[in-house]
Amino acid sequence: xxxxxxxxxxxxxxxxxxxxxxxxIAQELTAAPAASIWVVNAYQLAVTVxxxxxxxxxxxxxxxxxxxxxxxxxxTASLACALSHSLSVLVIARVIQGFGGAxxxxxxxxxxxxxYPRSMLGRGVGFNAFIVAVSSATGxxxxxxxxxxxxxxxxxxxxxxxxxxxxxxxxxxxxxxPRSGQRFDLAGAGLNAATLGLLMVGVDQLGRAARPGxxxxxxxxxxxxxxxFVNRExxxxxxxxxxxxxxxxxxxxxxxxxxxxxxxxxLAYVSLPFLFExxxxxxxxxxxxxxxxWPAIVVFVAPLAGRLSDRSSPGLLGAxxxxxxxxxxxxxxxMPAHAGWADVVWRMLVCGFGFGFFQSPNNRLLLGSAPPxxxxxxxxxxxxxxxxxxxxxxxxxxxxxxxxxxxxxxIAGGVRLALALGVVASGAATLISLARLRQLRPAS
Numbered sequence: 001x002x003x004x005x006x007x008x009x010x011x012x013x014x015x016x017x018x019x020x021x022x023x024x025i026a027q028e029l030t031a032a033p034a035a036s037i038w039v040v041n042a043y044q045l046a047v048t049v050x051x052x053x054x055x056x057x058x059x060x061x062x063x064x065x066x067x068x069x070x071x072x073x074x075x076t077a078s079l080a081c082a083l084s085h086s087l088s089v090l091v092i093a094r095v096i097q098g099f100g101g102a103x104x105x106x107x108x109x110x111x112x113x114x115x116y117p118r119s120m121l122g123r124g125v126g127f128n129a130f131i132v133a134v135s136s137a138t139g140x141x142x143x144x145x146x147x148x149x150x151x152x153x154x155x156x157x158x159x160x161x162x163x164x165x166x167x168x169x170x171x172x173x174x175x176x177x178p179r180s181g182q183r184f185d186l187a188g189a190g191l192n193a194a195t196l197g198l199l200m201v202g203v204d205q206l207g208r209a210a211r212p213g214x215x216x217x218x219x220x221x222x223x224x225x226x227x228x229f230v231n232r233e234x235x236x237x238x239x240x241x242x243x244x245x246x247x248x249x250x251x252x253x254x255x256x257x258x259x260x261x262x263x264x265x266x267l268a269y270v271s272l273p274f275l276f277e278x279x280x281x282x283x284x285x286x287x288x289x290x291x292x293x294w295p296a297i298v299v300f301v302a303p304l305a306g307r308l309s310d311r312s313s314p315g316l317l318g319a320x321x322x323x324x325x326x327x328x329x330x331x332x333x334x335m336p337a338h339a340g341w342a343d344v345v346w347r348m349l350v351c352g353f354g355f356g357f358f359q360s361p362n363n364r365l366l367l368g369s370a371p372p373x374x375x376x377x378x379x380x381x382x383x384x385x386x387x388x389x390x391x392x393x394x395x396x397x398x399x400x401x402x403x404x405x406x407x408x409x410x411i412a413g414g415v416r417l418a419l420a421l422g423v424v425a426s427g428a429a430t431l432i433s434l435a436r437l438r439q440l441r442p443a444s
Contacts, residue, residue: 001115001124003169004108005131007071010159010166011101012135014043014078017143018094021152028152031087042091046098047105048200048387049193055106055380056189056240060182063107063114063376064174070103071170075163081156097156105383109367110375114175119310121368126306126360133298133356141288178373180238188240191229196384198222203395242377245370250315251378253436254366258385259392260429261322261362264329265355266393267422268294271400272332275415276344279337290344294352301356306364314361314368315436321361322430325354329426333419337412358433365436396421 018025018039026036058066077097084090109128116124146154202218233239245251269291276287309317328351335347363382370378397418404414 001112001127003166003174004067004111004115004128006162006166006169007067007074007104008108008128008131009135010078010162011074011104012132013139013142014097014101014156014159017139017155018043021143021147021155024147024152025087025090029085029087029090035087038091039087039094042094043098043101044387045197045200046095047102048384048391049197050099050102051106051384051387052192052240052377052380053184053189054103055110055376056238057184058107058110058177058376058379059180059238059374060184062179063110063177063379064170066103066107066376067111067174068167068170070100070106071163071167072100073097074100074104075160075167076100078156078159078163082153082160084153106380107376108379109363109382110379111174111177113367113372113375114177118368122306122309122314122360122364123303124306125364125367126303126309129302129306129356129360129363130299133295133302136295177375180373182238185236185240188229188232188236191225191232192240195222195226195229198225200391203391204398238374238377240377242370242374242381245374245377245381248369250369250436251366253432254362254369255381255385257318257322257358257362257429257432257436258366258382259389260425260432261325261355261358262386262389263393263396264325264422264425264429265294265351266390267396267418267425268329268332268351270394270397271415271418274401274411275337278411279415280339290341290348293345293348294355297349297352298356298359301353302360305357306360309361309364313437314365315433317361318358318365319430319433319437321354321357321359322426322433323354325351325358326423326426326430328352328354329419329423333416333423358429362433393422393425 025039026032029036054066054070074097077093077100080093081090081097084093109125112124112128113121143155146158198218199222202215202222205212205215205218229241230243233241233243238244242251246255272291273287276282276290282290305317305321328347328349331347331350335343366382367375367378397414400417400421401411401414404410404417
């Protein structure tokens with residue numbers, strides 16, 4: 001778990017740590033701010049399009065191999081990022097780093113299943129959620145601390161010694177896992193990349209109202225290619241897109257719950273800073289402190305919920321957590337525009353408590369509903385659901401801001417609309433989670 005924790009921490013941190021340094025990177029590399037955004041987008045796109053193919057490869061050749069190679073690629077690409085002296089080189093290095101990060105994230109949950117005995121699987125999943133929550137919560141602080149004493153290059157250079165340590169540990173202690181012996185579906189990997197890549201870019205452009213004609217064309221192309229991809233995967237014995245696992249109601253419902261919950265979380269994470277800074281006139285530091293209670297409470301709740309899921313119904317625990325999160329989202333949506341610190345903090349704590357109480361049981365249920373030999377497909381789908389939810393949430397925030405601007409209600413109206421959509425998404429996740437109880441009852 002130490003080997004996994006180090007690598008997952010690096011991969012999660014690098015999903016967001018570059019955001020803090022974008023203005024500095026753009027200035028030092030003499031790049032336009034719009035172009036510098038690709039330092040973030042390149043990583044996210046590479047991770048998203050390669051998660052499922054690498055998870056499938058883990059089923060074929062073993063999760064430890066995919067994990068170790070991904071970690072090696074990530075560490076080497078981090079060094080390339082640190083040595084970059086032009087935006088184009090940095091973006092290319094970030095793409096390669098994204099592929100390495102996908103190698104880590106695609107199979108880390110599958111490896112947890114082979115590290116912990118089944119009776120303690122919830123504890124392992126809870127610890128994994130704890131690592132992700134800590135990394136997410138401390139990301140901006142770590143970035144700010146590094147930038148206060150060093151250049152932006154060190155945001156990436158710090159990964160090199162950590163990656164070497166994690167590789168040394170992984171080679172010695174990670175468990176060997178079964179191999180399916182299937183052939184890798186190269187054509188399926190291409191269709192997967194085209195579908196998810198076009199979907200992400202199209203949703204992003206549609207949310208920004210940038211070139212709506214192109215955005216609609218990309219979404220239509222994603223739908224057509226995605227249909228061909230699904231039809232192809234249905235004929236596969238061990239499909240890259242786990243359509244065989246989606247025939248299991250508990251798995252399908254758990255994926256739907258995850259997408260909706262991360263959509264709700266992202267709607268709050270992305271919209272609230274605009275309310276705090278543009279309406280409340282708070283500093284960036286103040287905004288960061290007000291956002292922190294959500295991930296901070298997850299750090300404590302997720303491991304506890306994971307342990308409870310080993311002894312109680314994960315479906316019931318997940319539904320209870322989502323109901324609390326929905327209540328928290330509703331309180332945020334009804335919050336006064338100029339609310340005091342205490343009014344914001346307790347609402348964020350309620351949302352974070354509910355989210356943390358849901359996440360570990362949901363992940364345990366999703367992973368446990370797949371047979372051991374398909375753990376890679378389940379792990380890859382778990383990460384893909386998270387990214388799809390985050391992408392959808394970000395696009396919806398941009399869309400609500402555009403609608404509010406057209407209606408003349410300004411930033412405050414856009415934030416309120418985004419949070420209202422967050423209530424809907426969280427409520428939908430609660431109902432989907434409750435639907436799992438009906439599926440789980442016969443087994444109990």
